[in-house]
Amino acid sequence: MAAPSPQVVTPTAGDASEPRSPAPITAVPLRHPWRWVSGIIVGLVAASLALAFAQNPNIDWPTVGEYLFAPLTLQGLATTIFLTVAAMAIGLGGGIVVAIMRLSPNPVMRVVSGLFVWVFRGTPVLLQLIFWGFIGAFLPEIVLGIPFTSIEFWSVETSDLIPATIAALLALGLNEMAYASEIVRAGIQSVDHGQTEAAHSLGMTPGRTMRRIVLPQAMRVIVPPMGNEVITMLKTTALVSVIAGRDLMSNLQAAYAQNFKIIPLLIVAAIWYLALTSILAIPQAWLERRFGRGVAGARESAVSRVLRTWKGGKK
Incomplete structure (x- = not known):
C-alpha cells in the first residue's frame, strides 16, 4: 500500500500577515508628593x-550702606586682593619648586623640602603671621657681608624692611607654598611614568619633559584643589588683622573699635568676602573645563554650549 503524499498548503493573500508596530507605551510619571512637601x-x-535676619534692628542697614563703599573699606579691600594674588603667586611658584625637590633623586633636596613642608604645614598660620609680624624682636637687623667675618656690605633694620603688609605676605606665601607643593606633587605623580620615559627616549631633557609633557596633564589634578586654595587664601587674609596688616578686616576692626558698631561692619566684611569668592569661582570653573577636555565626566557650560551652537549655525 503506497504512502499518502504530503499536502502542500499555498498561502493566500488573505492569510498573509502584515508586520504590525507595537502599541505605544503610555508612560505614567512617578509622583513624589513628599519631595514637594519637604x-x-x-x-x-x-x-x-x-x-x-533682614528685619533685625541690631543690623543697622544704614551703617552697612555707609561703610560698604567707604574709602576705608575699599583701601582694605585692595590690600586683601593684593595679599591673595601675591601670596598665591609665591605659593604656586615656590610649590612647584618644592614639589620637584621632593621628587628629586637627590637625598639632600628631598630632606630639605620635606623639612620645609613639615614646618610650615605643621604650625598654625596664625602663629606664622605673629612670628613674621614681630620678626624684628627675633632678628633686629639684617646684614649682608662675608660669613664668619666682621666685614659688612649692607645692613638695615628689620622693622623697616619688613612692615606689617610684607610680613603678612611672607607668612601667607610660605604657608601656601607648603600646601601647594603637596598638591603639585600629587598631580605630577598622577601622570603615567611611561610618558616620561617615552619623552626621554625621544631626546627631551628632564626640564622640557616636565614643562611640555607632565605639568600640562597634571593640571587636571592640580586645578580643582588649587582653586579651593585661592578661595581659602582670600578668607585667610582676615587673620592679618592680628598684626594690623591694613587689610579689609583690619580696617573694619579699627572702625568698629571707635564707633562700637560691630555687627554692621562685620556684615560689610561678609558681603565683600562673599562677592569675591563668587567671582573667583568663575575662572576656577573655566580652568577645570579647559584642562578637563577629553576626559570622561568633563562638562560643558551652558554659555559655551550656546556659543558653540551659534558659531556652528553661522558657518
Missing part, C-alpha cells in the same frame, strides 16, 4: 530665617 517646608524655613 521642599516647601525647607523653603519656608529658609525664607523666615532670612526675613528675621
Whole structure:
C-alpha cells in the first residue's frame, strides 16, 4: 500500500500577515508628593530665617550702606586682593619648586623640602603671621657681608624692611607654598611614568619633559584643589588683622573699635568676602573645563554650549 503524499498548503493573500508596530507605551510619571512637601517646608524655613535676619534692628542697614563703599573699606579691600594674588603667586611658584625637590633623586633636596613642608604645614598660620609680624624682636637687623667675618656690605633694620603688609605676605606665601607643593606633587605623580620615559627616549631633557609633557596633564589634578586654595587664601587674609596688616578686616576692626558698631561692619566684611569668592569661582570653573577636555565626566557650560551652537549655525 503506497504512502499518502504530503499536502502542500499555498498561502493566500488573505492569510498573509502584515508586520504590525507595537502599541505605544503610555508612560505614567512617578509622583513624589513628599519631595514637594519637604521642599516647601525647607523653603519656608529658609525664607523666615532670612526675613528675621533682614528685619533685625541690631543690623543697622544704614551703617552697612555707609561703610560698604567707604574709602576705608575699599583701601582694605585692595590690600586683601593684593595679599591673595601675591601670596598665591609665591605659593604656586615656590610649590612647584618644592614639589620637584621632593621628587628629586637627590637625598639632600628631598630632606630639605620635606623639612620645609613639615614646618610650615605643621604650625598654625596664625602663629606664622605673629612670628613674621614681630620678626624684628627675633632678628633686629639684617646684614649682608662675608660669613664668619666682621666685614659688612649692607645692613638695615628689620622693622623697616619688613612692615606689617610684607610680613603678612611672607607668612601667607610660605604657608601656601607648603600646601601647594603637596598638591603639585600629587598631580605630577598622577601622570603615567611611561610618558616620561617615552619623552626621554625621544631626546627631551628632564626640564622640557616636565614643562611640555607632565605639568600640562597634571593640571587636571592640580586645578580643582588649587582653586579651593585661592578661595581659602582670600578668607585667610582676615587673620592679618592680628598684626594690623591694613587689610579689609583690619580696617573694619579699627572702625568698629571707635564707633562700637560691630555687627554692621562685620556684615560689610561678609558681603565683600562673599562677592569675591563668587567671582573667583568663575575662572576656577573655566580652568577645570579647559584642562578637563577629553576626559570622561568633563562638562560643558551652558554659555559655551550656546556659543558653540551659534558659531556652528553661522558657518
